[in-house]
Amino acid sequence: MYKPHPSDELRQHFAERPYQGADPMAAKLLFVGLDANYDEAIAKSPAFTSVLEYHQDGVAFWRRYGVHHPFLLPYYRGDGRRYHQTFAKIGFQPDHAHLVSFVELLHLPTVGRSQLVPADLDSCHVKWLDNVIRAGEAQHIFVSAGVLRLMQSTDQFHWLRGGHTPVDSLPVLYDDGRRKIYRHLHFSNYGKFQAQLERERMHIGALLSLSSS
Known part of the structure; x- marks a missing residue:
């Protein structure tokens, strides 16, 4: 169950660009969330x-303001700041x-606390995400435990069902020689x-340094 965000502008941005930051087909590091x-x-x-400027061009926003997300701007007050502070x-x-x-696994922005189940996911968006992960340029893909459980409960990600191998502090869930999928703490x-x-x-x-070289 989830509640779609009431903002038409915000939903339109996600309809046009169902991602944040760089184009996920070209990015080297991909972070997969629930919603x-x-x-x-x-x-x-x-x-x-x-926020709208960020969704229009996340790369330009980061370079213009020096922060990767508008939730880190000094005049932002609201939820989500801790996530991006840790990420930074x-x-x-x-x-x-x-x-x-x-x-994200969900195709549109939400409000409140979502309890997502497979039936909430849009099949076209999930297929798009599967293609992004398997055919895009990402070398390192990161999912939290909650994201992993929902991915594995769908038919689309049937290939992501193997056991994980601990490597240093990040368990590797999948490795095809070109890309790795890691499980991390939210x-x-x-x-x-x-x-x-x-x-x-x-x-x-450390992976960022390798991807930048």
């Missing part, structure tokens, strides 16, 4: 213009903007997960 969640009243926020600690810089893309975690988050950030940062 893109926004405050229900964000359209009335002073940050909304920046990996060490991404504006010069890396063309390498990084965010995609970036909103904190507290007792802090040490593991730090190890994973360092590992992803």
Whole structure:
């Protein structure tokens, strides 16, 4: 179950570009989430213009403002900031903007807390995402445990059913010699997960260096 975001503009951006950041077919590092969640009243926020600008061209936005997401701008107030603050600690810089893309299993933006099940997913979007992962340029693909469970419950990702192999701090779920899929902690975690988050950030940062070379 999920609640679509009421903003026509926000939904239109996702219909035209079902991703955030760089074009996922060209990006080298791909982060797969469940759904893109926004405050229900964000359209009335002073940050909304920046949000729309970001969705229009995430790479240009990052290079213009020095942050990878509008939730990190000083005048943004709302949920989602912790996720992007943790993500930023990996060490991404504006010069890396063309390498990084965010995609979601759900095809439209939401509000509130979603409890997604396979029936919520749009078949065309899921096929598009499967093609992005398997035919795109991404060398390193990251999924959290919740994302992995939902992917594995669909027929589209039948190929992602093997056991995982621990490698340093990031379990490798899939490796075809050209791309690897890793399981990681959700970036909103904190507290007792802090040490593991730090190890994973360092590992992803090292992969970023390899992808940039």
